Amino acid sequence: MxxxxxxxxxxxxxxxxxxxxxxxxxxxxxxIVDEKKxxxxxxxxxxxxxxxxxxxxxxxxxxxxIVKSDEDYKDMEKHGLEDKFISMTxxxxxxxxxIPPKEIYGYDTNKHPSILDRSSIAQRxxxxxxxxxxxxxxxxxxxxxxxxxx
Numbered sequence: 498m499x500x501x502x503x504x505x506x507x508x509x510x511x512x513x514x515x516x517x518x519x520x521x522x523x524x525x526x527x528x529i530v531d532e533k534k535x536x537x538x539x540x541x542x543x544x545x546x547x548x549x550x551x552x553x554x555x556x557x558x559x560x561x562x563i564v565k566s567d568e569d570y571k572d573m574e575k576h577g578l579e580d581k582f583i584s585m586t587x588x589x590x591x592x593x594x595x596i597p598p599k600e601i602y603g604y605d606t607n608k609h610p611s612i613l614d615r616s617s618i619a620q621r622x623x624x625x626x627x628x629x630x631x632x633x634x635x636x637x638x639x640x641x642x643x644x645x646x647x
Contacts, residue, residue, distance in 0.1 A: 505633050505635060506633070506634045506635075506636045507631050507633055508536055508537075508634065509536070509537040509631050510534045510536045510629055510631070510632065511534070511537075511629050511630065512535075512630065517535035519627055520626075520627055523624050524544050524626070526538075526544055527540055527541045545618070545629075547564045547585060547592065548621060549564055549566055549585065550564060550622075551563070551588070551619075551626070552564075552619045552620035553588050553591075553616070553617070553618055553619065554616065554618075560581075562580075562582055562583040563583070564583055564585055565582045565583070565584060565585065566585055567585055567586050570582055570584035570587075591616035592616055
């Protein structure tokens with residue numbers, strides 16, 4: 498007996514060929530080109546994860562923040578500098594599992610799609626980092642149930 502389970506697959510891409518070329522040149526991102534979209538190859542997805550000292554644009558905070566290791570961030574908090582820095586864990590969670598803007602601002606995300614997924618890396622090693630667009634696909638996966646022998 499098989500049961501269909503729904504999963505989401507996220508594809509990151511650029512529609513601007515100049516942004517794609519920039520990211521390929523400066524960050525060695527590989528692409529799969531399909532019509533007018535430059536999809537980021539699965540081998541390059543790790544590049545989208547925050548790194549220490551990235552300049553990070555936080556979803557609900559207007560000023561850029563600097564990504565620091567979790568340990569260094571704790572030191573920044575002790576000195577009252579938490580509004581200038583973000584921990585590696587928090588930055589990673591913001592990119593991978595952003596809090597829906599409705600929970601933050603009360604916006605209906607269906608009416609205001611432009612505010613979705615604003616958390617992103619803006620600069621790495623002093624080089625502008627063009628954040629990609631994303632496409633969420635629902636993937637049906639067949640799950641096999643093991644039959645128990647009697």
